Amino acid sequence: MKSLFVTILAAFMLMSCAQQQEEEETEVINEGPKTELATAVVHATEGNSIEGVVTFTQTEEGVRVQAEISGLGSESLHGFHIHEYGDCRAADGTSAGGHFNPEGMDHGAPTDDNRHIGDLGNLPSNEDGVATVDFVDPMLSLSGENSIVGYGVIVHADEDDLITQPTGAAGPRLGCGVIGVANPDM
Ligand code: CU
Numbered sequence: 001m002k003s004l005f006v007t008i009l010a011a012f013m014l015m016s017c018a019q020q021q022e023e024e025e026t027e028v029i030n031e032g033p034k035t036e037l038a039t040a041v042v043h044a045t046e047g048n049s050i051e052g053v054v055t056f057t058q059t060e061e062g063v064r065v066q067a068e069i070s071g072l073g074s075e076s077l078h079g080f081h082i083h084e085y086g087d088c089r090a091a092d093g094t095s096a097g098g099h100f101n102p103e104g105m106d107h108g109a110p111t112d113d114n115r116h117i118g119d120l121g122n123l124p125s126n127e128d129g130v131a132t133v134d135f136v137d138p139m140l141s142l143s144g145e146n147s148i149v150g151y152g153v154i155v156h157a158d159e160d161d162l163i164t165q166p167t168g169a170a171g172p173r174l175g176c177g178v179i180g181v182a183n184p185d186m
C-alpha cells in the first residue's frame, strides 16, 4: 500500500515538472511583438513643422511601406530612414541614434545589397511640400531577429546621397516617429 502511494506521488511530481517545462519553452519562443501591420506617427522636431504617418505591412515579398508626410519644402528630396532607437525624446531627434543596422553593413541605397536595413532612400515632395510613397522593401521585416517594430523613423532636411558613410549626408532631422504595433481597425 505504501509503495503504491509513493508511485502515485512520483507520477504527480513528474507531471507537474513536465508542465513547468512547457511553460518555460513558451516563454522562450515569445520574442517581442508579433504583428502584420505597424505604424509610426512622425512628429516635427523643434523648429520644424512636418507631420505625417508611415505604415508598414508585412507581405510575402517584404514589407510594404506607405508614407504621407506634409510640411516639407516643395519639390525636394528628404532622407528617409529607420533608426536604431525608437526614441524621439531629443528636441532635434538625435536620440533616435544612427541608422538601423543590425547586420553591420555600410550605408547605401534601398536597391543595394550592402546597405543598412534602415536605408529607405529619399522621400520626394511635390510642389505643396507633401511626399507620398508606396513601395515594398525586401529587407524589412515585422518579425524575427531584424524586426523593425520598436525602432525609429526619421525624415531629414536634405537629400540622402546614398553614398556618404554612415549617414548619406542627409542633414538635420525634421521629424521623428516610433514604429509600433498598429490597430488594424484604424
Ligand atoms: Cu536618418
Ligand code: ZN
Residues within 6 Å of the ligand: 081, 099, 106, 107, 108, 116, 118, 119, 166, 167, 168
Ligand atoms: Zn544608412
